[in-house]
Amino acid sequence: MKKITxxxxxxxxxxxxxxxxxxxxxxxxxxxxxxTDLEPDLVIDVAGQFDLDFTNDTFVNITIANPDGLAGGNAxxxxxxxxxxxxxxxxxxYQYPFLMAADDAIDAATGYxxxxxxxxxxxxxxxxxxxxxxxxxxxxxxxxxxxxxxxGTTHYGxxxxxxxxxxxxxxVVKDYAFEATPDTGIAAGDQGSLGLxxxxxxxxxxxxxxxxNLSLRAASALEQVVLHNVLGQEIxxxxxxxxxxxxxxxSLETGVYIATVNIEGQTKSFQIVKx
Numbered sequence: 001m002k003k004i005t006x007x008x009x010x011x012x013x014x015x016x017x018x019x020x021x022x023x024x025x026x027x028x029x030x031x032x033x034x035x036t037d038l039e040p041d042l043v044i045d046v047a048g049q050f051d052l053d054f055t056n057d058t059f060v061n062i063t064i065a066n067p068d069g070l071a072g073g074n075a076x077x078x079x080x081x082x083x084x085x086x087x088x089x090x091x092x093x094y095q096y097p098f099l100m101a102a103d104d105a106i107d108a109a110t111g112y113x114x115x116x117x118x119x120x121x122x123x124x125x126x127x128x129x130x131x132x133x134x135x136x137x138x139x140x141x142x143x144x145x146x147x148x149x150x151x152g153t154t155h156y157g158x159x160x161x162x163x164x165x166x167x168x169x170x171x172v173v174k175d176y177a178f179e180a181t182p183d184t185g186i187a188a189g190d191q192g193s194l195g196l197x198x199x200x201x202x203x204x205x206x207x208x209x210x211x212x213n214l215s216l217r218a219a220s221a222l223e224q225v226v227l228h229n230v231l232g233q234e235i236x237x238x239x240x241x242x243x244x245x246x247x248x249x250x251s252l253e254t255g256v257y258i259a260t261v262n263i264e265g266q267t268k269s270f271q272i273v274k275x
Contacts, residue, residue, distance in 0.1 A: 032228070032258060033192035034271050035177040044171040046074065054146060054157055054178045056256050056273050061146040062086075064161070066171045076121040076133060076163045076171055078142065083154075085112040086119040087143025091130045095119045099132040100141035100188045106156045107185025112145055125166035137163045139174070141188035146178075150255065153182035158189065180258060192269075200264040208272050212249040216261060219243065224262040227272075229255065249274045 034054075044050055047068035051060040063079040078086060078097060087110045088097035095113035097120075100106070113119050121133035121142075133140060142159040157178030163171050179186040203219040216222055222240040225247060229235050235257065238247055249257075252274045260269040 032180040032269070033177050033186060033190055034180050034258065035175065035191040036271075037175045038173060042173040044173065046169050050173055052159065052173075052176065054144075054155070054176070055148055055150070056271065057148070057150040059149045062144060062159075064159070064171065064173060066169065070124070072124040072127060074125070074165045074169045075123045076165050077123070078119045078121065080113075080116055080119065080144075081146065082116050082149070083147030085115045085117075085145045087111065087145070088113045088119060088132070089130075090114055094128065094130070096128075096130045096132055097121055097142055099137065100143050100158070102139075102141065102187075102189035104141065104143070104188045105185055106143040106145075106158055106188060108183070110143060110145075110185075121163060122165040133163050133165075135164075136167055143188060144178075148182075151182075155179055155182060156184070156186045158186065160189065200266040201261075201268050204261075204263070204268065206259070206261075206270060206272070208249065208274070212252075212274055214247045214249055214259065214272060216240070216245045216247070217243065218261075218263055220263050222261060222263055226260045227252075228258045228260070 042050060044064060044066045046066050049063055049065040052062050052064065053059060054061050061081050061084055065077050067075055067077065080086060086097040087100060087106055088095060089111050090113060095117045097113060120131060122131050126134035139160055144157045144159065146155055148155055155178050157176060159173060159176040161171060161173045177191060200220055205217045207215045209215060216225065221243055222245050224240055225238050226234060227236040235252065254274055257272050257274060258269055259272050260267055
């Protein structure tokens with residue numbers, strides 16, 4: 001698996017687009033999961049950090065950091081934004097995020113660190129006994145509760161990553177997702193219904209150009225596109241018939257939307273940004 005490394009990684013996903021991050025979503029009966037796969041994986045070297053904006057609304061929700069120059073060694077830490085917290089617990093004034101496994105629940109019933117506080121995954125090689133991310137962690141899940149500052153709504157999400165503090169001192173962020181329906185939980189690793197019998201979407205591509213036109217291209221005829229805002233409200237619906245279609249977003253307000261496309265009775269959803 002390809003990886004990209006940077007000493008000073010402080011970009012949001014919107015600035016990461018040149019590295020071809022795949023942003024997709026899938027709707028089900030309980031809500032709408034917005035999933036992002038970082039391809040290649042994002043490697044955070046010592047002194048690097050990654051500002052993660054789940055909703056692409058320019059507000060950073062968490063900052064995953066691999067700090068340099070600490071007196072007692074290296075650390076893996078996560079900063080939360082206003083109104084945000086990490087699935088975990090507080091002990092002696094320190095915040096310890098859980099090392100979660102696939103399918104663990106992240107919702108209102110989950111324990112959380114203090115709101116807006118720094119969470120210590122691994123500090124000084126787990127010198128602090130409550131640290132949960134000890135040793136060489138592969139495919140660990142970080143649970144996140146964040147406040148969408150654009151809408152004032154609370155959402156739950158996860159981040160999958162590797163940490164090896166005290167070894168090669170690298171952190172690797174692989175993918176992440178959040179539940180777009182406010183106050184609705186998500187399972188760690190939940191990507192929605194992506195990957196389930198979606199052969200109709202082989203070769204499917206989409207792009208929002210500088211003129212705010214959503215371009216859609218597929219090998220088979222496109223049938224419909226529906227746009228929802230981050231509150232789940234339908235904003236636009238268009239019937240389609242060709243393999244190349246262009247939809248103007250000029251009438252929409254600036255912000256993040258979920259586009260759902262139908263081809264041959266199958267659906268695929270993805271996140272787009274109207275600028």
